[in-house]
Amino acid sequence: MTKLKVAVIGAGSISDAHLTSYMEHPEVELYGIVDMNEERARAAVQKYGAKVAFTDYREMLADPQVEAVSICTWNNTHGALSIAALEAGKHVLCEKPLCTTVEEALLVEEAVRRSGKLLMVGFVRRFGTNAQVLRRFIDAGDLGEVYYAKASYLRRLGNPGGWFADKERAGGGPLFDIGIHVIDLCWYLMGRPKVKSVSGNTYKKLGNRSHIKNLTFYKAADYDASQNTVEDMANALIRFENGASLMVDVSFTLHAKMKNEFAVKIFGDRGGAEIEPDFCIVSEKHDTIINVTPQIDHPSFEFMDGFRNEIDHFVQACLGRQEVISPVGDGVELTKILCAIYESSEKGIEIQFG
Ligand SMILES: NC(=O)c1ccc[n+]([C@@H]2O[C@H](COP(=O)([O-])OP(=O)(O)OC[C@H]3O[C@@H](n4cnc5c(N)ncnc54)[C@H](O)[C@@H]3O)[C@@H](O)[C@H]2O)c1
Numbered sequence: 001m002t003k004l005k006v007a008v009i010g011a012g013s014i015s016d017a018h019l020t021s022y023m024e025h026p027e028v029e030l031y032g033i034v035d036m037n038e039e040r041a042r043a044a045v046q047k048y049g050a051k052v053a054f055t056d057y058r059e060m061l062a063d064p065q066v067e068a069v070s071i072c073t074w075n076n077t078h079g080a081l082s083i084a085a086l087e088a089g090k091h092v093l094c095e096k097p098l099c100t101t102v103e104e105a106l107l108v109e110e111a112v113r114r115s116g117k118l119l120m121v122g123f124v125r126r127f128g129t130n131a132q133v134l135r136r137f138i139d140a141g142d143l144g145e146v147y148y149a150k151a152s153y154l155r156r157l158g159n160p161g162g163w164f165a166d167k168e169r170a171g172g173g174p175l176f177d178i179g180i181h182v183i184d185l186c187w188y189l190m191g192r193p194k195v196k197s198v199s200g201n202t203y204k205k206l207g208n209r210s211h212i213k214n215l216t217f218y219k220a221a222d223y224d225a226s227q228n229t230v231e232d233m234a235n236a237l238i239r240f241e242n243g244a245s246l247m248v249d250v251s252f253t254l255h256a257k258m259k260n261e262f263a264v265k266i267f268g269d270r271g272g273a274e275i276e277p278d279f280c281i282v283s284e285k286h287d288t289i290i291n292v293t294p295q296i297d298h299p300s301f302e303f304m305d306g307f308r309n310e311i312d313h314f315v316q317a318c319l320g321r322q323e324v325i326s327p328v329g330d331g332v333e334l335t336k337i338l339c340a341i342y343e344s345s346e347k348g349i350e351i352q353f354g
Contacts, residue, residue, distance in 0.1 A: 004318050005065050007032035009057050009081060010072035011044040012221055014095060017304065018070045019048040021311035028315055032060050057081060061088035068318045071095055074169045075176060079104035086115040093314045095122045096180050098331025100171030105335040112328045120314050120324040121331035125185040127309035128301040130279045133294055137281060138189060144270025146190045149246045151182035154261040159208035159252035162220030165228040173230025175338055179250035182264055184334055186246050189266050193240035199350040200236035200341030206253045236341045276300055
């Protein structure tokens with residue numbers, strides 16, 4: 001059996017989910033790992049049994065052995081790395097977000113068209129078993145016409161610092177890091193309707209709350225609390241051309257009672273669903289409201305389950321067996337939505353989409 005030769009760019013935190021999934025995949029040969037931090041690249045090659053460690057992605061892209069790459073670097077590098085990889089004839093799995101600006105996202109889309117290679121955006125929540133099961137119910141009409149969705153991803157203390165807190169490298173704060181996941185999941189389950197307008201607010205009131213004692217929270221590998229140029233929290237109302245709407249709020253820091261609030265809900269005219277935190281499908285039968293609990297191994301999003309599904313989907317697409325369910329165009333659309341939320345907040349107006 002010929003195996004797909006893969007390289008991963010960026011050997012930081014999230015690379016473990018990509019590298020483990022590739023390493024375990026029977027149709028993949030994990031060939032190269034790139035990180036500008038040489039020690040990190042070498043350690044990863046050792047740990048995951050890859051062949052070559054690189055510190056310069058251009059060197060890896062020039063290697064004809066490599067057929068497909070995962071991009072797991074800072075958000076502001078995704079655009080340039082994707083274009084370079086496509087131009088070098090590689091298929092690309094790009095971590096979210098596709099880009100930090102709409103202009104760059106459109107350039108990536110153009111590069112996909114030019115190269116004839118595929119680019120999949122790592123919208124991993126779509127690949128959770130709960131999302132895939134719900135998708136089947138929605139496609140079969142069980143929820144009827146979906147007209148409203150509501151998502152919250154609120155951390156009361158969880159600014160990871162480092163590049164995550166640097167607007168230049170991250171593109172934004174919780175909106176770009178965690179908001180994108182829930183906005184995308186709702187939009188995908190709603191059938192990816194065309195956006196009509198976006199109204200948003202972003203706040204910088206609390207800062208990173210790095211003074212808080214006796215509570216641990218996720219920190220970036222290169223944690224630095226002294227710099228923070230991103231928002232603490234954001235909310236938005238997104239209207240769609242088909243009349244549907246989506247409400248969302250996200251935070252890195254907030255005076256919230258709960259440590260984390262993670263909730264994703266979809267409402268249609270025949271039924272509704274809560275995908276997170278507990279998967280449940282709601283409808284009525286014989287004049288009675290019923291809550292149905294699907295019996296599946298992972299009723300909530302399970303990290304490695306989602307990544308294994310995502311990586312397998314990418315591999316199957318590279319081998320020409322299926323179309324990607326999160327193509328470059330979806331990455332462009334999400335970039336437009338996120339950027340419009342910031343623009344709306346800055347200008348204090350609703351942003352209309354053409
Ligand atoms: N899908 C998810 O659930 C999820 C979760 C976490 C992070 N992410 C995404 O993954 C990406 C990486 O996040 P992370 O948490 O792993 O960050 P990280 O800081 O832990 O790792 C990033 C790595 O990329 C390397 N790097 C940066 N630019 C490079 C370049 N030009 N060439 C070579 N190496 C380079 C850094 O040295 C670092 O080792 C981000 O885009 C983030 O949004 C996705």
